[in-house]
Amino acid sequence: MTLDPITLTVIQSGLQQVCDEMDLSFSRAAFSPVIAEANDRSDGIYSAEDGSLIAQGSQGLPVFVGVMQYSTATLIRMIEEGKVVAPKPGDIYIVNDPYLGGTHLMDVRFAMPVWRNGETLELELTPKRTDEPLPEGGYHTVYRIGIVGGLAFEPATSMVGPVEAFTGGVERTWSIITGSLSGLWNMVIGNISSCNLSGPIGIAQTSGAMASQGGQSFITFIAVLSTAVGLLNLFPVPVLDGGHLVFHAWEAVSGKPPSDRALNVLMSIGLILILSLMTFALTNDLFCP
Known part of the structure; x- marks a missing residue:
């Protein structure tokens, strides 16, 4: 499929925004300052075909985004082989095996499948x-x-x-x-x-x-x-x-x-x-x- 530069930029920016919102939600929900303040985490969107990286958040550590695609690829293969139950809408997979694309035992990876039931969606945008x-x-x-x-x-504020x-x-x-x-x-x-x-x-x-x-x-x-x-x-x-x-x-x-x-x-x-x-x-x- 060939995309013109404008359409490609719109899609890329939209996916980037999704990842940034995941980053922000992750940071706000974290109890540990290691995650909330040191940004010892990352988020991304990965392909359902081979687990390759599609988009990543601008915050966090890139090393996790890089290794996460191996966890996603392994998870996809195990689902296809029947070793892991196929997902249903809303299911989330949790992985902490370092041999499946991690760096050490404390790493925990979350994978949530997103799909459109094979339906191709066409969206029409009218610039204002x-x-x-x-x-x-x-x-x-x-x-x-x-x-x-x-x-x-969060922007800094001050009292006047x-x-x-x-x-x-x-x-x-x-x-x-x-x-x-x-x-x-x-x-x-x-x-x-x-x-x-x-x-x-x-x-x-x-x-x-x-x-x-x-x-x-x-x-x-x-x-x-x-x-x-x-x-x-x-x-x-x-x-x-x-x-x-x-x-x-x-x-x-x-x-x-x-x-x-x-x-x-x-x-x-x-x-x-x-x-x-x-x-x-x-x-x-x-x-x-």
């Missing part, structure tokens, strides 16, 4: 257009299929004082506001796709994705969403708080509030604008790739 901001300003368009790498370690936390919060809020305004303006003038405007379905999907990544990612997303919604609410559109501020400003300048007729007309226009925006965002959720 993403307009990403540039450090120097502006945007550039890229197409992504949604596969990203994860961290094989109230002054530094307040300053950082103000800077982050200002960054969200300027980024939101820049994105809206570039959508209006056509520099970026209007599909960047998401509705309730897109927000719910993103919220679920952030929640699956942990509490910190979810809280950060809620903060960004709240800031963006608060900014939208301050737009000078009737029925929004920004529209009411405009009415109060008019009353302060003219000395009298707008007439009831003018208020009714402006409120109706504002409501139509908001409903149109919501319909447009919902359409993006349903039809944008």
Whole structure:
């Protein structure tokens, strides 16, 4: 079978990510610091035909990955010869015989068969257009299929004082506001796709994705969403708080509030604008790739 470089890279990165996640789970579940901190272990994916190595984790000791393929090859041969019971879904083989591909008696190898019952699966990927901001300003368009790498370690964190936390919060809020305004303006003038405007379905999907990544990612997303919604609410559109501020400003300048007729007309226009925006965002959720 011949694969083009892009397909090969996608498959290779996916298998590498699986191994890295096994590495991380192994390390977190370990009671011994020899395994959890010294990385005295390894993980890999091996061929069901001859036990040869297909992919390995980026953490751990490579020597174990190298010898594990001999354990896997021996296990496959013993299953074919009937010396070992054939696996069923969910079965895991445990091997600690150094003559079957180990380094010493303390080594324990786990092998879990994975198969698709001989069925060939065809997956179709549709790249999604993403307009990403540039450090120097502006945007550039890229197409992504949604596969990203994860961290094989926990990022270091540190406590900050109230002054530094307040300053950082103000800077982050200002960054969200300027980024939101820049994105809206570039959508209006056509520099970026209007599909960047998401509705309730897109927000719910993103919220679920952030929640699956942990509490910190979810809280950060809620903060960004709240800031963006608060900014939208301050737009000078009737029925929004920004529209009411405009009415109060008019009353302060003219000395009298707008007439009831003018208020009714402006409120109706504002409501139509908001409903149109919501319909447009919902359409993006349903039809944008």
